[in-house]
Amino acid sequence: MSLDQPDLELSPKVSDEIRKTTCYMCACRCGIDVHMKDGKVAYIEGNKDHPVNKGVLCAKGSAGIMQHNAPSRLRAPLKRVGPRGSGEFEEISWEEALTIATKTLAPVRKKAPEKLAFFTGRDQSQSFTSFWAQGFGTPNYAAHGGFCSVNMAAAGIYTMGGAFWEFGQPDWDHTKLFMLFGVAEDHDSNPIKMGIGKIKERGARMIGVNPIRTGYNAVADDWVGITPGTDGLFILAMVHCLMKAGKIDLEYLGRFTNASVLVNEDPKSEQFGLFLRDADGQPQVIDRNTGELAAWNGKGVEPDLSATHRHKGVTHRPVFHQMADRYMADSYSPEAVEDRCGIPAKRIRAIAADLARVAFDEAIELDRPWTDFRGKKHDKMVGRPVSFHAMRGISAHSNGFQTCRALHVLQILLGSVETPGGMRFKPPYPKPATAHPKPHGKVTPGAALDGPHLGYVQGPEDLLLSEDGSPTRIDKAYTWENPMSAHGLMHMVISNAHAGDPYKIDTLFMYMANMSWNSSMNTGGVMNMLTDTNEDGSYVIPNIIYSDAYSSEMVAYADLVLPDTTYLERHDCISLLDRPISEADGVADAIRWPVVEPDRDVRGFQSVLCELGARLNLPGFVNDDGSQKYKDYADYITNHIRRPGIGPLAGFRTGEDGLQGGRGASNESQIDNYIANGGFWVEHVPENAAYYKPFSMDYQSWAVKMGFFDAVQPYIFQLYVEPMRKFQLAAEGIGTRQPPEHLRKQVLETMDPLPIWYPPFEDAHVDPIEYPIHALTQRPMAMYHSWGTQNAWLRQIHGHNPLYVPTGIWESNGFKDGDWARVSSTHGSITVPVAHQASLNKDTVWTWNAIGKRKGAWALDESASEATKGFLLNHLIHELLPPKGDGMRWANSDPITGQAAWFDLRVKIEKTTAPAESKPIMPAIKSPVGKGPKDQAWKVGK
């Protein structure tokens, strides 16, 4: 036989057309090229021009086609016909659905708008949904940030005007040493991977600090397998070493941080611990040029880091003195913390030394002149090429806020925030806490709320408390339990509403949050609360309206389901008013648009809110004549004006000489312009404004031009967060608003204006000897929470989840492959399969998050491994800590922000015979959409 080979078609037609939109298989929001054949979605790949992903796409993004086709998609509005939780529904028309919703909500608004709790999950339209809620007049609105990563966000905003992910990123192109704390995946999924790739290519070093060595931490050059909840100790020990060695950036600290601001040192003063301020209220420093007091931002002022000042008989010392006193103490030495952290002191020192070496010996300079806000011209940009990134591993603990603060302070001491090679903000960030709104909660029946719901408090006066001191909000955000709860506390809503504490509600309206399953702590308890009835048989939570796109576990608990479209079927806007897609070098926003029309009776949720808003006569949603103002979300995106010249989208606005980015009048063809541009808009930060953004006049004036804010607002980093001290002062008995007795101690001990560490709360409530093991979850890179399960491709990769157990525990229990274990916390117990992992902190077990599923959900067959072998760790976690005997409900949250403390969990583990299925076993819910086909082979082309 000859060597002839078949003739291959090497240039087959790839598609009829490419439609460019934005991925929503997760919150990273990459640009995608959707290849169409015969009007159907044939293949999805990354958009090479897109600022976020530059062509790459993760597993979820590539599997988007299976999400879009999933058999679990809801098909029409649903009205509950069986009992709550059964999954028995009838399909109804949109007219009927909207009528029911209007009839439920109109009386609430008229009488007591706070009786609507409107909470949204992984909502990417928060500036819109909050606008709707504000119009409705309820104070009870938030998205999922409170249980997600508010510690990180709030600590970042209060300290330096931004944290990681949505606010900032490492300077991937210049950094030489990159340290990653507590990240498995993060929202910045593709950029982090691209960044790690870049670092590796350049031969720069990466250190992973994580109890678990998988994913990013597996490729790190060094792995620090820290004991959960102790990062604050580790970080502050490094601060100790660096301060002791004087390896800190004094110039940077003096000029660009409040290290030089003078603090009242008199314990008897009502101002104790507060800043010395001038008549304009500006914090005071000593100017090194004159040796005199000056405002921090005075022209030409050179703040002195060291000079003290006596004023009216009270000594005022700069913040930096306090820091030296505190962090140089032996209690912060590596030797003092090594046992608790599980990291040898020698290793801590070595890492600190390496940070010092790279930051100062390998400093880089960019030849870019810039001018700071005091008018000083700098001819170079000096870089300290060490960078940090962190997420929920340090955030989702009850000491997370302080730990996140500690990390930011470490970065700042090294002079590596907003300098080349360090951590960089993404416009429209940085934005200090003072430039954010304060929270609002004043309710007027039949009218809008007095302002935006969420914001940044500056002291006790900003708390949302009613006359009698009770919480204004159902989730008790902005109360003494968690004064700086900048994102609300979605995880407390159902629990509080059920308990009627602080009050009962009428309607729970939720969007895109699987609250009866993976996004709740105490999953079983939440199901009971959602189905619990009063004596007369009515539900304790009277009405539940929910919008989902798929047949999730939560759908079964709604009375009315508003079916959303898939992400390829609707308009969306990823707005600068919200969480945009910007990168450090460019400001950017993006849209989604219907690359295909829905083939079911479903509607984009935002469009539904436009109509419902009009039916309810909400301000902003009706014209003067009472008619509906926005036909749909696309109309809103195009025509809504937030502030003069500012709308949801910043690109392609109408200016005097045609289209322009930033400010401008609305533009009827804006969405078409976006589509033509690949679904996004980006404008690059000018070179001389690309670093030092908070302090750089070059950046500040560009930011004003672009409309991020209306007047320049340079600021300095807050190593010392004065508002926290104000809460402490109140707890010490000063001022008119003081915490209730039972919370005084907590406020005093936790709200330290300089970073501290205290043990995670669970350790104090749970016997660490009986429950010696830390139990964690991690995001699998190829799955998005519960969404991934309905995806025929992804569920083959993660169809069930074992509990990974470190060698010591593995051996002492005599575990073998295929074994099962009973895992218990004080709150409950689960029986699950175990697997061995050697590269794991010796006191930690973990599993992949949200793989376990309820039988009957997601159009899966009841045999699905997600329900038979998969499990949720959430059954072991409670939203409240075990009672202390003081009759109080102590929340399992950070006492400063209310961040859910998922990772404080302690368990014990024992070997057990393999059950038929993982436990607890929940009864199946009835699927409102039937089941998926047995086999499939998807091809739309010939």
Next chain:
Amino acid sequence: MTTLPPPSAKKLGLVIDLDTCVGCHACVVSCKGWNTENYGAPLSDQNAYSGAASGTFLNRVHSYEVQPPILKDKPAAPAQLIHFPKSCLHCEDAPCVTVCPTGASYKRVEDGIVLVNEKDCIGCGLCAWACPYGARELDEKAGVMKKCTLCVDRIYNENLPEEDRQPACVRTCPSGARHFGDLGDETSDVSILVAERGGFDLMPEQGTKPTNKYLPPRPKDVEPEYDILAPYLEPIAEDGKGFVGWLDKALSALPGGAK
């Protein structure tokens, strides 16, 4: 045809960097997506929405834990975790080709890509038996053998922009752990990478002479040279007071410092 052609000068293949792969499975799914819609029958899934789901994939990512030897006088180095993507290695001495009874399996004369001509394949499975790497999967629905095509319908595809003429998995890999090129050309980027980083073959003893190469993970958890690092933390003061004294001195040394 089943006999192997003489080795081609051009040897197209992949180079996979085990130091960089974060195990995200992006390459797995983009491969599934592209090859479901293109080259031959779609890659099918069985029990797609029920228990024991399985389906055809041409590229899969394993992960391994490697425990460095525990030496007497040193603290044990921690175990390492390595993600390990694997698809067809386009072997030069491809046993999967010579066993094929129908001639469906063949190695391309011009570039060495190993392919299955699905029109001729009887689905006997023998080629999969012959492949040491598990690079071939019989598609249950189509009844024919499936394997990585090196995206032969992309890399030469004139309907794609030049920059997109690379395998789907390479184009999508977020961390840049996958490289595509001509390993027959010593001057190509991939060959240089292999030479510089010590790229290696899988199961060399099987004698398959894989074209694809793997780059080893860089050394990890290397004990730092404490002596060299120590001076960086030489104390300038022991407590807050001493620190303030040092600070005054240090500040006056800064530009514009002398008060």
Next chain:
Amino acid sequence: MHPAPSVIFFTTFSGLGYGLLFWLGIGMPAPTGWVAFVFFAIAYIMAVGGLLASTFHLGRPERAIKAFSQWRSSWLSREGICAVATLLIMAIYGAGLVFFGAEWTILGWLGAIGALLTVFTTSMIYAQLKTVPRWKHWTTPTLFLLLSIGGGALFSGNVKIAIPLFVIAGALQAFAWFHGDGRFNASGTTMETATGLGHIGKVRAFEPPHTGTNYLMKEFIHVVGRRHATQLRIVALVLGFVIPVILLLLGAKHVLGLLAVVSHVAGILALRWLFFAQAEHVVGLYYGKR
């Protein structure tokens, strides 16, 4: 390897069928008329039945004809050609015996050689595979041939020959098992060579690429318990060789002969089950299994 019933059936019965054809081909015995018809019918039922069974595991059996094309390199292709050629030749030879009472000796011998070649080519499909160290050994073709002509001898009534062949086959099978048990380890293919990570340390599979299953795992990874295997080996030896030999020694007629056949066939089926089930493919290493 997955012990697929179709392949166990195929190798067992086509081996016996071609074994019988071999003896018929060399004229031992050389019956004519109805008796010949019965002998040939039995041989063809087994050989063709086996071949048909083997097509059950094809994804595309309707294209089986294409399998004859690659005789230059493929043992499977060669086997197909030998099998069909032998059947054709022996059909003519058999027709001579049945219908014409004629013994076309040369044709018979050609067919007999063809039968041996068929069995040999079948065995080489397995013996060629470097990926399955247990199979890649001279004992594989030798045993296939021995079992084929041994079983053929039994079916063809060549009892005196069958007995020693069974004894040799049993002994060789025992040796093959014993020796085969160590061949995977001796092959030099390990998780370390499979992953190339041996220079760092000891390699252990952590997470498989998917939690579900796949073709490779179903086809190549089949773990037989050690104790279970030993028991089955004994059963196979006893059924396949010991009992038939005893029965044959007791007198090979009628019931006893039939029992010997049944026992032998059952033994060979068990032995073939083990042949597949115990064969470990190197790909299992990637899954941390063998």
